[in-house]
Amino acid sequence: MFRFIKKTIVFLLILSLMVGYVNARYKETNIYKSINGTDKFYYVPQNIDIANLGTSHAQYAFVYEDLDLVGFNFALPAQRVFYDEKLFEKYIENFKEGSTVIIPISYISFYLGYDNENFEDFNKMYYPFLSLKDIKKPKLSEYLKYKALPVVTAESNIKYAFIKEEKAHEPKSVYKTSTIPIDKMKEESNDTAGRHLEFIEEGRKDKDKFVAIVDNIIATAIEHNIRPVITTTPFTKYYNEHFSEDFYKEFQDTIDGLLEKYPDIQYLDYSHDPRFENNEELFFDSSHLNIEGGKLFTKIILEEIR
Amino acid sequence: MASYYFYMAWKPAYIILIIISTLIDYFAGIMMGRTDDKKKRKKYLILSLVSNLSLLFLFKYFNFFNDSAKTVLEYLNIPFYLPQFRLLLPMGISFYTFQTMSYSIDVYKGVIKPEKHLGIFSLYVTFFPQLVAGPIERSENLLPQFREKHDFDYDLATNGLKLIAWGLFKKVVIADRVAILVNTVYNNVHDYTGFPLILATILFAFQIYCDFSGYSDIAIGSAQFMGYRLMENFRRPYFAKSISEFWRRWHISLSTWFKDYIYIPLGGNRVSKWKWQLNLATVFLISGLWHGANWTFVVWGAIHGFYQIFSIWTSSIRKRIVKLIGLDKTPTLHSILQIILTFTLVCFGWIFFRANNISDAIYVVKNMFTNIGNGVPIDQLGLDSFQLKVAFLSIGVMELVHLIQEYKKKTIREIISTKPIWIRWSLYYILVLCIILLGTFGSQEFIYFQF
Numbered sequence: 036m037f038r039f040i041k042k043t044i045v046f047l048l049i050l051s052l053m054v055g056y057v058n059a060r061y062k063e064t065n066i067y068k069s070i071n072g073t074d075k076f077y078y079v080p081q082n083i084d085i086a087n088l089g090t091s092h093a094q095y096a097f098v099y100e101d102l103d104l105v106g107f108n109f110a111l112p113a114q115r116v117f118y119d120e121k122l123f124e125k126y127i128e129n130f131k132e133g134s135t136v137i138i139p140i141s142y143i144s145f146y147l148g149y150d151n152e153n154f155e156d157f158n159k160m161y162y163p164f165l166s167l168k169d170i171k172k173p174k175l176s177e178y179l180k181y182k183a184l185p186v187v188t189a190e191s192n193i194k195y196a197f198i199k200e201e202k203a204h205e206p207k208s209v210y211k212t213s214t215i216p217i218d219k220m221k222e223e224s225n226d227t228a229g230r231h232l233e234f235i236e237e238g239r240k241d242k243d244k245f246v247a248i249v250d251n252i253i254a255t256a257i258e259h260n261i262r263p264v265i266t267t268t269p270f271t272k273y274y275n276e277h278f279s280e281d282f283y284k285e286f287q288d289t290i291d292g293l294l295e296k297y298p299d300i301q302y303l304d305y306s307h308d309p310r311f312e313n314n315e316e317l318f319f320d321s322s323h324l325n326i327e328g329g330k331l332f333t334k335i336i337l338e339e340i341r
Numbered sequence: 342m343a344s345y346y347f348y349m350a351w352k353p354a355y356i357i358l359i360i361i362s363t364l365i366d367y368f369a370g371i372m373m374g375r376t377d378d379k380k381k382r383k384k385y386l387i388l389s390l391v392s393n394l395s396l397l398f399l400f401k402y403f404n405f406f407n408d409s410a411k412t413v414l415e416y417l418n419i420p421f422y423l424p425q426f427r428l429l430l431p432m433g434i435s436f437y438t439f440q441t442m443s444y445s446i447d448v449y450k451g452v453i454k455p456e457k458h459l460g461i462f463s464l465y466v467t468f469f470p471q472l473v474a475g476p477i478e479r480s481e482n483l484l485p486q487f488r489e490k491h492d493f494d495y496d497l498a499t500n501g502l503k504l505i506a507w508g509l510f511k512k513v514v515i516a517d518r519v520a521i522l523v524n525t526v527y528n529n530v531h532d533y534t535g536f537p538l539i540l541a542t543i544l545f546a547f548q549i550y551c552d553f554s555g556y557s558d559i560a561i562g563s564a565q566f567m568g569y570r571l572m573e574n575f576r577r578p579y580f581a582k583s584i585s586e587f588w589r590r591w592h593i594s595l596s597t598w599f600k601d602y603i604y605i606p607l608g609g610n611r612v613s614k615w616k617w618q619l620n621l622a623t624v625f626l627i628s629g630l631w632h633g634a635n636w637t638f639v640v641w642g643a644i645h646g647f648y649q650i651f652s653i654w655t656s657s658i659r660k661r662i663v664k665l666i667g668l669d670k671t672p673t674l675h676s677i678l679q680i681i682l683t684f685t686l687v688c689f690g691w692i693f694f695r696a697n698n699i700s701d702a703i704y705v706v707k708n709m710f711t712n713i714g715n716g717v718p719i720d721q722l723g724l725d726s727f728q729l730k731v732a733f734l735s736i737g738v739m740e741l742v743h744l745i746q747e748y749k750k751k752t753i754r755e756i757i758s759t760k761p762i763w764i765r766w767s768l769y770y771i772l773v774l775c776i777i778l779l780g781t782f783g784s785q786e787f788i789y790f791q792f
Binding site: 036046049050053187188 | 493774777779780
């Protein structure tokens with residue numbers, strides 16, 4: 036029995052080293068880094084001048100390329116405010132003193148929690164670069180697959196742990212260059228806004244909790260001598276017309292209430308800005324800016340916050 | 342307790358069915374042991390058989406026969422209605438009912454004495470390594486082992502682990518990988534003609550073999566690790582030179598069960614030629630039905646029954662043809678041709694086993710040789726070129742191992758154990774690394790769990 040145990044331990048130790056080695060090589064590949072489209076988090080710059088958090092609305096709205104400052108876009112699709120908070124805390128040392136953090140608040144930001152049906156689809160994005168304690172509703176299988184032992188589910192991609200990787204796996208820009216015809220945009224806005232209104236109803240019970248999280252992000256920024264700016268990114272009129280005036284007033288009141296204790300903090304609301312609302316060619320769908328719209332918006336907001 | 346806990350991890354409520362089956366068969370065995378009166382013993386045997394078959398019928402076949410009867414009677418304009426049972430098929434029911442029935446029949450025939458210890462009998466019924474998908478163990482092999490002391494045995498434990506690893510290799514590297522291509526084609530057969538249908542059929546032959554024998558290896562290896570010996574369930578079936586040899590190598594525990602408890606009691610081959618053929622047809626139809634409540638399985642069974650009967654009819658003609666073309670003078674070539682032909686016949690049967698329904702199976706048969714050169718490219722059937730290479734290479738390695746075992750008449754573990762330590766450990770590491778790095782860890786269940 037002792038001989039068996041001894042040999043088993045030796046076998047498992049050597050096996051762990053071998054698997055660990057292949058796993059480490061695999062985690063260096065671009066194909067692993069680009070799983071779930073989060074490869075940008077391997078390239079977070081130091082001395083950030085300006086950065087934004089937020090959902091996909093912000094992911095496409097902020098374009099820092101070709102600008103004479105160090106900017107970074109922390110936004111991800113359907114990113115919840117509690118992940119905004121965790122990302123901000125994790126990378127806070129990358130911010131320069133006196134830099135700016137833009138906290139985008141969409142119509143759904145205070146309502147998007149972990150009870151919504153799409154939570155699990157998007158939650159897996161965070162395993163590679165947040166620690167397990169910061170992941171909401173973690174699953175062991177996902178932790179192994181996306182963080183600890185991704186080599187086990189690498190399938191065909193495992194070959195890149197040993198051979199030169201294809202160019203196709205190099206990090207790519209996420210920005211969209213085109214727009215869609217108006218009738219398609221109207222149709223899409225029905226689906227998207229419909230879904231978002233459902234999220235809002237589902238998330239009402241947690242609204243105060245999420246408002247408190249945004250409050251905490253603001254406080255953390257101030258504590259670290261980082262200037263927080265609140266904004267709502269532009270939407271088309273097709274998207275906006277699905278949200279009632281009552282809802283919009285409630286949305287405004289919530290932000291006003293949040294900023295009561297921060298009178299010096301700017302809130303820049305571009306949700307109905309006429310420069311964008313009536314210009315569908317700046318959007319690739321009813322609520323997301325394309326690259327042209329993003330560059331214009333970034334230029335405008337940077338001027339306003341200077 | 343561990344075995345009950347193992348089963349309850351799937352669906353706790355269904356443990357009641359195993360407990361009922363256990364208690365009825367235990368009681369039947371005890372009562373048969375208390376009397377020499379054949380009539381009384383027969384009553385208890387019938388009690389055991391009827392209760393097990395009733396459970397099986399209710400959970401597995403009721404809806405199938407209900408739907409079939411409805412179809413036929415509606416065609417004859419006879420109104421018919423019986424409600425459907427919405428019951429989940431209990432995992433392993435086809436296996437443990439057959440296992441307990443074999444116990445009751447053996448006690449009735451006096452092959453073994455009834456087991457008086459309820460705990461040991463319960464363990465015989467629910468022994469977790471083989472509970473859900475066999476091997477279907479005979480009481481005379483398994484029951485006595487539960488009374489023996491099982492001290493840790495280094496050789497048994499390490500052999501068990503090696504067998505588990507080999508089973509896992511077959512399951513996650515081969516079976517689950519080729520399943521992706523097989524499912525892509527067979528779940529959408531009408532989108533394909535020619536080569537994809539042929540390839541999917543051949544790969545299904547390896548999928549089902551690797552899936553089922555892989556499970557059996559894991560079950561036998563797990564039992565061996567604990568010091569128990571279970572029966573061999575597969576013996577390189579695709580090296581069979583005839584269909585009847587195939588059935589001596591494939592799912593051995595089931596085929597011997599049918600032979601001992603249905604075929605031989607019907608008279609086997611010690612009856613007139615016509616009765617013999619009827620016996621074969623009966624056994625294979627029942628075998629097909631055992632595999633599932635679908636006409637595709639019945640047809641598959643019928644095909645194998647036909648193969649057996651046809652081989653009886655053509656036995657002398659085939660011998661004459663072999664002599665005529667001189668194949669008897671080239672035994673190796675003759676063997677290779679027999680193996681290829683048997684594999685082809687088995688693959689034809691697998692079409693019906695895998696197809697979702699009879700019309701899909703007929704479509705595959707009609708279209709597998711049409712448009713051969715113009716089909717969908719092979720790497721667009723769900724597996725990219727790397728995955729295909731891994732699949733073919735793994736199947737190649739597995740068959741090479743089988744060839745060595747067939748030629749040397751020893752297990753590969755026995756052969757490797759004579760090699761130097763660096764060779765042995767290198768091979769073990771390669772095997773385990775293949776499982777970890779090349780295994781497909783998706784959601785492919787073991788195929789035979791559905792039976």
